[in-house]
Amino acid sequence: MSSAQTQKKGKVLLAYSGGLDTSCILAWLIEEGYDVAAFMADVGQEEDFEAARTKAMACGAVDFFLVDLKREFVEELIYPAVQANAIYENVYLLGTSLARPVIARGMMEVAKQQGCDFVSHGCTGKGNDQVRFELAFYGLDPSIKVIAPWRDPKFYNRFAGRSDLIKFAGEHGIPVTQTQAKPWSTDENLFHISYEAGILEDPNTTPPDDMWKLTTSPQKAPETPEKVEIEFTKGLPTKVTFPETGKTVTDSVEIFLALNALARKHGVGRIDIVENRFIGVKSRGCYESPAGTILRVAHMDLEGMTLDRNVRALRDQFVTTALSQILYNGFWFSPEREFITASIPASQKTVNGIVRLAVYKGNVIVQGRDADEGLYDAKFSSMDELGGFEPTATTGFIEIESIRIKAWGRANAKRGQAGLTPKDVYHRE
Amino acid sequence: MSSAQTQKKGKVLLAYSGGLDTSCILAWLIEEGYDVAAFMADVGQEEDFEAARTKAMACGAVDFFLVDLKREFVEELIYPAVQANAIYENVYLLGTSLARPVIARGMMEVAKQQGCDFVSHGCTGKGNDQVRFELAFYGLDPSIKVIAPWRDPKFYNRFAGRSDLIKFAGEHGIPVTQTQAKPWSTDENLFHISYEAGILEDPNTTPPDDMWKLTTSPQKAPETPEKVEIEFTKGLPTKVTFPETGKTVTDSVEIFLALNALARKHGVGRIDIVENRFIGVKSRGCYESPAGTILRVAHMDLEGMTLDRNVRALRDQFVTTALSQILYNGFWFSPEREFITASIPASQKTVNGIVRLAVYKGNVIVQGRDADEGLYDAKFSSMDELGGFEPTATTGFIEIESIRIKAWGRANAKRGQAGLTPKDVYHRE
Amino acid sequence: MSSAQTQKKGKVLLAYSGGLDTSCILAWLIEEGYDVAAFMADVGQEEDFEAARTKAMACGAVDFFLVDLKREFVEELIYPAVQANAIYENVYLLGTSLARPVIARGMMEVAKQQGCDFVSHGCTGKGNDQVRFELAFYGLDPSIKVIAPWRDPKFYNRFAGRSDLIKFAGEHGIPVTQTQAKPWSTDENLFHISYEAGILEDPNTTPPDDMWKLTTSPQKAPETPEKVEIEFTKGLPTKVTFPETGKTVTDSVEIFLALNALARKHGVGRIDIVENRFIGVKSRGCYESPAGTILRVAHMDLEGMTLDRNVRALRDQFVTTALSQILYNGFWFSPEREFITASIPASQKTVNGIVRLAVYKGNVIVQGRDADEGLYDAKFSSMDELGGFEPTATTGFIEIESIRIKAWGRANAKRGQAGLTPKDVYHRE
């Protein structure tokens, strides 16, 4: 180790959180002979960045970089996900997955500027985030070298428990917050917060009320619904209006913040699931995705009004599914992601209009929608009047559609497998 | 017309609702020279069947058949849909679609028993139900003949408006209910009720509070959450327990009714959408699917715990999607439905366990789940401890997964298209 | 009829073939009171256009239009199909389907220029082409009116057989070719020729040797293979070289013609199938697609070398499948086609390189391929040397991939369903 300290191994840019783990990693990397710069991304999490900077420098960092990535997080990642209705396993809105690419890219830009040979992170060896970070690093620069201490036996055998980290911190003058650690881990950004590990590892344990940080409990949320109108242009929210106050927002980040505030107040966006990680294990996670939940409801509703049926079906089966897996598994910087997102604009050009919603105690209730694309036409669908097309046309349609079905019915009859099974009880008079 | 009356054209079994339309159709068919028997299916709708019988016979029906199809509705249609998480366009739980096959089959059984040459229905020429009924009829008996008056110019030109029907009813001694018709149409069964047409044809009109029939408004629902535990066996609900009262139900129909009662009380299951009909027009529909909504949440949650990741992904992308379209479009009695449902049991054999839920003002909240399939193993997923596999294995996994990504990164670099775009603002100190 | 002749109903643009059917339709439409202009598209079929013009004018056409659409056929339709490896039911290369959109568009342009109120065609009421033409017409101009005589009882009841047409032709001075009609129907263009109906309706009848028009029989093809090299740029053939003669072609239409000549000489591109028409009936068709067959082999081979695995898999499962159905069913001018083709360029940007082929008696044999995209790297794949990555990485990869599999194996064992079934016979010594 002394030789490591005397002969420098190169410069590392470390994804730094300000917490105990990455502070110890920072000091350990220095001990291992690296120069270490700390990197933090502001993706909207609640964080004392100045305190983190001070701590990183105290740990021996040669430099500290804070990059504000909120706008690109919203516009480059969240927005395509909204357009594609991305969701993992029908429930998870991908909040952590969406932030990783912008963080990794911001980090690689600094690493390049600063001539770093290595990047490092504090992700564990069992989670998704290590994969998401590292695949992003490699996609952006295939020659980058990654140090993952929690997968390095030298590190993880030395720091077998939290007490080892605390001891090490004490020895290296790393300030340890005295507050009791929560019995779960979290990851927070503008889009969401996640909770996992600790007491949540028993999937039958109901999360305690005070775990949920972003949203009011539906039970404690206001007794009165609050209305909001969201205007979409080519599938993206471009204007949010609160009719009760007349307040209007149009900036992408502001829209997101305004919807977050609304949803948080009304208890919207909590989920609790057992999901399948990329590495093949099941894990339990709880999430709060306030604005994302409202946007999903609104966007899908407007697509009902403005998107062609067959485009929607193909997009759902193809783009939504593939993009969600790509995001979850960490393949944002990949050829398949480029391929998949290339088709999103073609699916959204008619998704223009306004959705009116009420938000109430965890519910997002569609109250109406308006659009001028001409794909909805009451004249065609009205049950109450003729119009649009002749009823006799449907007779021809059904006759043609039934050709295959009749052929199958005849084949069944031939086999004695007709669908008709006798029923014995008729209430007849 | 007199010649029609003198020379009988054959016997028709009419899907009868007891309402004005099908009563007039009944009388009109008789006028056209047919013998007409009326058929009603009890699929759980709120209905005075005895009154309907009396009315049908008063209209001149030669016979009246009432068949109780609730159990086969639940067990043969609803249950596979629950197992497959069937949903149309991400929102609609297919309540009407699910009832049509059992009704059509019940009707064809009576038609066969009674030697009917024709079947008839009162569906309009623009909706999905005409297609669902007729494709089912043809699949069950390719030689059956269908009379669809609302697509027959002779009928629809004569009955251009409701007043024409009322006038005809008066002339034929058909009792007309004096109550004001609701400004929308409904279809009700054990699973759901639908609302469409009338004032709902403006998709920006918020449905009036008193439209919703099955569920309490979330705002008027109880202030206290109510708990329920649902046990699934091979993906099917086999036991429902209400822990607060100790009540337990295990019969399939009873389970459904108990969950309906719970959901209705707590305002669960309302939706309002613009959907794409099979005939290619968009239409606006509102639905209440109380028990179905709870079962969907619970079943999907348990699958997170008990279903292999890759089985789930394949099932979601193909079986769920295909079955939902098949149901919606009316192809239950078809070779593709047989093919698709054949794979459901193979996807559900591990879906065994209990989901604990709280129901509160429109929300269905998962509180925990328990299963003994061994697919969830905290040892493997725990972030807090080593176990299950070596962290170094993940390094190899990421290295292999990154081979393609690095190749792409190198190709991008060669083209000068690297993913790194310069950012100009760093908050650095 | 005389009143029809005195009061003109408007102007019709008729898709004219020069044959008996469309000549009779032309005269019949005039008899029905329309002004009729004849339209022919040159999509590369072998045809005496001048004779057709003379015949149309003799039949009473007010005008005759011939449009050369070969280039747009190749560049706008065939090329995307080559890029997407479009194929229907694994066998049919869609030659007729590909021509219909350019013909329909060319026709609608003339109809618009000439102020026609109607378009008409001679397609039968049972085939795909009527659908392809009419959906294209409606997509290009939703207000166009279509006359389809073979679906008009007034026409088809009058012309129940070929003799009725011949008689009508005689009465109207329409010249009838004395040559014996072939016992099958054909459709020919630059891409292919199709044969159907007549004696081919028995799917067990082997097509007679003299039916095949475009290609030499493999048995009579040259005894010596002939070589060709095809260079692709972004998935499109941009240069074809015949190494044995040094001949090179680069123009899109010329490339197609050169490959057609090569394939025809060597008996490449014949197929004989029973396929599923859009209207739900099965029909037997024989096809010759000479150049298309060579291009498919070459393009798919080059994709092996230059296209990322996951992009290929996603493209195959969704774009290839969807585009093939869209083309076959006649939905080229549709929102779903716009959506699907939008993703093609993103899939083809790395598909650059040269494929070397030998063509011999019906076979298209890949002899090698060369590309400089860097996705193929012998260092990584070589079994004979270390390189690219550490063999130990694969151990980690397999360990992670086996997590799910082991969990399943343990669950099976618990159920007593392990995959091991006893075998009784071992040849052991």
Next chain:
Amino acid sequence: MSSAQTQKKGKVLLAYSGGLDTSCILAWLIEEGYDVAAFMADVGQEEDFEAARTKAMACGAVDFFLVDLKREFVEELIYPAVQANAIYENVYLLGTSLARPVIARGMMEVAKQQGCDFVSHGCTGKGNDQVRFELAFYGLDPSIKVIAPWRDPKFYNRFAGRSDLIKFAGEHGIPVTQTQAKPWSTDENLFHISYEAGILEDPNTTPPDDMWKLTTSPQKAPETPEKVEIEFTKGLPTKVTFPETGKTVTDSVEIFLALNALARKHGVGRIDIVENRFIGVKSRGCYESPAGTILRVAHMDLEGMTLDRNVRALRDQFVTTALSQILYNGFWFSPEREFITASIPASQKTVNGIVRLAVYKGNVIVQGRDADEGLYDAKFSSMDELGGFEPTATTGFIEIESIRIKAWGRANAKRGQAGLTPKDVYHRE
């Protein structure tokens, strides 16, 4: 090492080929302190099993096991693949992939019987086979331990080249065949032979004629086509008839051998591709799959005649694709494979009938097919006569199908994006 020799580490069952690599591995494992038994599977490869046995025992094996797995290879693996038309990346018929599960299972049975703690194989660290074998081992027994010497630095650093293996063989009395090693590797079984590595690593090198072992070159194949008729029952070949000789075979293995003989004689089944391995690298492979190629053509043809259109489309997109990837990647013993194959029987129940083929110089030519399922009905498809349904029905069908298309056309027109682009050149007279 001496300590390793004195203290036994346990018993290993080694997948033994009789070649230099696995003979050295056998001796090396003994040197490492293991008891080693050798295992060989007869999956139809051309092999001197007796010589291999002698060699294994000479190398120090404690036992030698030969298991005949040809029948289960054909019936349990090849047959479902034929039913599902399994193919990887549109070209590769999966011959090696199909054999691995039966070999792995045969091996695990012996390992269990013999109380082996370990299994071992001689696969390299870069290929697919290591993954296929090991995932199969783990799926069958999650607790089995695998020794993969070519991924063990201790082994691969010692045996860096072929000369090291030869030297080691000499030192351990392992007989080394003096024949010059071929400049490529092969894997052979009843279904196919593969060639890769060596000179084939340059994807632009044409394989030498004498590489191809199973099939006659098309150029040297007989000048006369040979006929064969294959009868399928529920999608499986149950009878093969050679009409020219009257010879008939019905046993599953015999059918496969007979078709192999026919195809080999006529040069059928060669391919040369660059494919994507599971570990993410591209590699070049050449394959001969004689009988498999004939069966694929015949089975797909019969499906055209006997399989419903929509079942076929769903099966193609879902089962064929997924099963092919599952096989290629080595997940036969997995929950997703169980799920996918569960749907195959439902897709094949109507696939009954006879296909008549001619085989000639590399071509497999369909000459006709016959089936009695009633799904093909010339009355419905005939262009020459009315029948089956009214032509006017198609008018209704097209009208309904065009509703969406017209809506899109109107929306385009509103945007000024109509599909009509002006053409300037008309050849008009």
